[in-house]
Amino acid sequence: MSIHAKKASDFISNEERTNWHDGALWHVRNKRDISASKIPEWELLRSTASQIKENVLSNLDNYLIQFEEEAKKNGVHVHWAANDDEHNSIVSAILNKHNAKKVVKSKSMLTEECGLNHFLEDQGIEIIDTDLGERIIQLRDEPPSHIVLPAIHIKKEEVGELFHAKLGTEKGNADPTYLTRAARTHLNHKFFEADAAITGVNFAIAETGGIVICTNEGNADMGCHSAPVHIHCMGLEKLLPKAEHLGVFIRLLARSATGQPSTIYTSHYHKPESGKEMHIVIVDNGRSEQLGKEDFRNSLKCIRCGACMNTCPIYRRSGGHSYHATIPGPIGAILQPNRNLQEYSDLPFASTLCGSCSDVCPVKINIHEQLYKWRQEIYKHNELPKSKIIPLKVTTNILASSTMYNIMGKLARTSLKLLPDFLLYNKLNTWGKNRELPAPPKESFKEWYKKNKHE
Amino acid sequence: MSSREHILSRIKKHKPQLIELPDLSVFAHEINTEKLVNDFINTSTTNASTVVNMIGQSINFDTYIPLFIAENFGDNAITYTPLNSSNKEILDFKSNHIDVFVTQPQIAVAENGCMWIHDKQMQQRIAAFASEHTLFIVDHKTIVPTMHQAYKALQINAHGYGVFIAGPSKTADIEQSLVIGAQGAVSNTVILV
Incomplete structure (x- = not known):
């Protein structure tokens, strides 16, 4: 398997929980639909966004050069990382330079991809995820299960127990407001203690050398504005050509994600605050290779x-x-x-x-x-498991010959009817797992058609 | 070869043929002041902001705002505002609790309740986030229909930092239950003038 x-x-062995998870996500999908349907030009926005991203991919090297040049003019330090290891070393070098031992981080799938947290923890650096969902899974020592809703798989009672054990909240209290307030107090201390802040990047603007970060909780800004140095880690595909293109993407992002018309905070960073330092790490980690695969480069949008x-x-x-x-x-x-x-x-x-x-x-x-x-x-590439290769080969032979197809069809209809359950519902027949096989029809469509074509 | 050169040369080799940028002028929206104001009030309210509509009323800000704060946030509420402020001292937000941050956004957006504030309107960036409450005075003439018009009217890099704020901070990370007041401000009030 x-x-x-x-x-x-x-996961599905707990049916009640599976249904709960299914319902929670479908609820978010519904909110997205309601939100999108309120925008008459929604489809135009989608196709425009798609074309902007295609333009970006087709001119990515020049946009990156322009972005770097503008960012440097703004007094921002720009770094390039070919892979995850280099990304982690760059971040760690910046932190070491500032003797940073306590770091707050806002949500970034890129740093997850690079395994930054564990890398820094191994060097004795405390790294605190400050998005509530991220903090929950960090305290559980788990990876996120969703890129926008990292703790969507966890029930409030479990958060209650977790916070009781880790943050000292009341035992048995699973009220979301109470728990969120407890996290707010806990994180507030972390923000003001932090020697450095790390964030991801939603969009980077080639024309201005700035980056944009979208959050609802305000955690990215709390981190960046309280720490003396902030580091923004971005995949190299995050670029947009000009500020005006943000209009298209900000309108689409939150509506698609959660159904909100925008996130509460849409922050545009161009220069560090006086006396502070701002870094941007541009990360490749396989993206420039992916750009070369015609069938798959589109996923970089x-x-x-x-x-x-x-x-x-x-x-x-x-x-x-x-x-x-x-x-x-x-x-x-x-x-x-x-x-x-x-x-x-x-x-x-x-x-x-x-x-x-x-x-x-x-x-x-x-x-x-x-x-x-x-x-x-x-x-x-011969990476298919035998459980797929053998049935595929057999099916190929059957579908290639009409005689074989007719015989096998008849055989299937008869055997479904006659075979005892233990032969139909066993380990080898995954189609019989957790479901009843359909009642076999008396005849095939071909047979039916032959009989009825003159009517 | 440095990583920079290596990455750039690989992109150059792999990128597809140039695709033109699309035309953004197709995103035109009706400018109807009454509708813009109504939409802005609706989206802001949905985002859990409290909106006080003072349009058409003559207000003396110097007396009205302190009175409003005292009435709504308590007589002893500590206020931080870059408006008319001659105090350029850096405040340590770690040891100073601020109840209300007050400012006047440059632009507001009807479709989502976003309000743009930048370095000059914050004085200290942390102020808009670490203060318990935010209070924005929005001139209704600055409301634009959508983000397209907002970005057209703004120069996002006119200041080192600028942010659209659309309400109080919030989260739904615990079982999708909406909680107002996450890491940023716990409430947001908009006074429309």
């Missing part, structure tokens, strides 16, 4: 809204952790194989190819088509 299938099967996760019938019922990857869900399933085809060869199969992900994607990434293309790549 593939890792995803195994982990998904563990992603703005990390999470809409594809909220809508995905597989994600909702298997949980983010089942994807065993930094970015889960449909977008993760097309991004991760770029990194390591072998390790993530199961993910493109974690889909029904229903296409709902592509329908909600604000930058029109053809996610379900790429999932299908990855399956072919995986076959070509």
Whole structure:
């Protein structure tokens, strides 16, 4: 069984919890629909955003050069990291230069991708995630299960217990307001103690050399404005050409993510505050390679809204952790194989190819088509498990011959009717797991058509 | 070769043929003051801001604002404002509790309740976040329909830092339950003039 299938099967073993998870995400998907339907030009926004991102990818080197030049003019330190290791060393060198021992971080999938937290912790640096959801999973020593809603898989009672153990809240109190206030007080101390702040980046503007960060909690700003040095880590695909393009993306991002018309804070950083230091780390980590793959480069347009996760019938019922990857869900399933085809060869199969992900994607990434293309790549690279290769070969033979097809059809209809349950519902037939096989029809369509074509 | 050169050369080799930027002039929106004001009030209220509509009333800010603060946040509420302030001293927010941060945004957006403030309107960036409450005085003539018009009217790099604030801080990270007051301000009041 593939890792995803195994982990998904563990997840759904608790039916009540699975339904709760499914419902919570579908609720977010609904809010997205309501929000999008209020904008008459929604589809125009999506196609415009898609084209802007395509322009960015087609001129990325020049935009990066321009961005660096402008940022430097603003007094910002710009660094380039070819991979995760280099990213971590750059961040660690900046922190060491400032003798920073306590660091606050706001949500950044990139630093997750690079494994920054553990890298810094190993050097004796305290790194505190300041987004509430991120802090919850950090205290549980778990990775996020969703890129926008990192703790969507956790129940409030569990947060209550966790905060009781770690932050000293009242035992048995699981009131979200009470727990959020406790986290606010806890984090407030951390902000003012911090020697440095680290954030991710939502958008970077080539024309002005600035970066934009979107949050609801205000945690990125609390961190950056209280610490003497702030470091912003960005994937190199985050660029937009000009400030005016932000209008398109800010309108799409929060509506697609949670259904809000915008996040509460949309912060634009160009220069550090007087007496402070600002750094930007531009990270490649496989992205420039991905740019060269015609079928898959489109996934670099992603703005990390999470809409594809909220809508995905597989994600909702298997949980983010089942994807065993930094970015889960449909977008993760097309991004991760770029990194390591072998390790993530199961993910493109974690889909029904229903296409709902592509329908909600604000930058029109053809996610379900790429999932299908990855399956072919995986076959070509011999990364398919035997449990898929053998049935595929058998099916190929059957579908290639009409005689074989007719015989097998008849056989299937008869055997479904006659075979005892233990032969139909066993380990070998995964289609019989947790579901009743359909009642077999008396005849095939072909037989029916022959009889009825003259009527 | 440095990582910078290495990355740039790989991008140059791999990037597709140039695709033109799309035309943004298609995003035109009706400018109707009454509708803009109504929309802004609605979106702000949805974002959990308290909106006080004073449009058309002549106000003496010097007396009205302190009175408003005393009535709504208590007689002893400590206020921080860069407006008319001659005090340029740096305040340590770690040891000083500020009840209300007051400023006048440059621009407001009807579709989402966003209000733009920059370095000059904050004096200290942390002030807009570490203060318990925020109070924004919005001139209704500065309301634009959408983010397109906002970015057209603004120069985002006119100051080292600028932020759109659309309400009090909030989170729904615990079981999707909305809680107002996360790491930033716990309440936001808009006085529309």
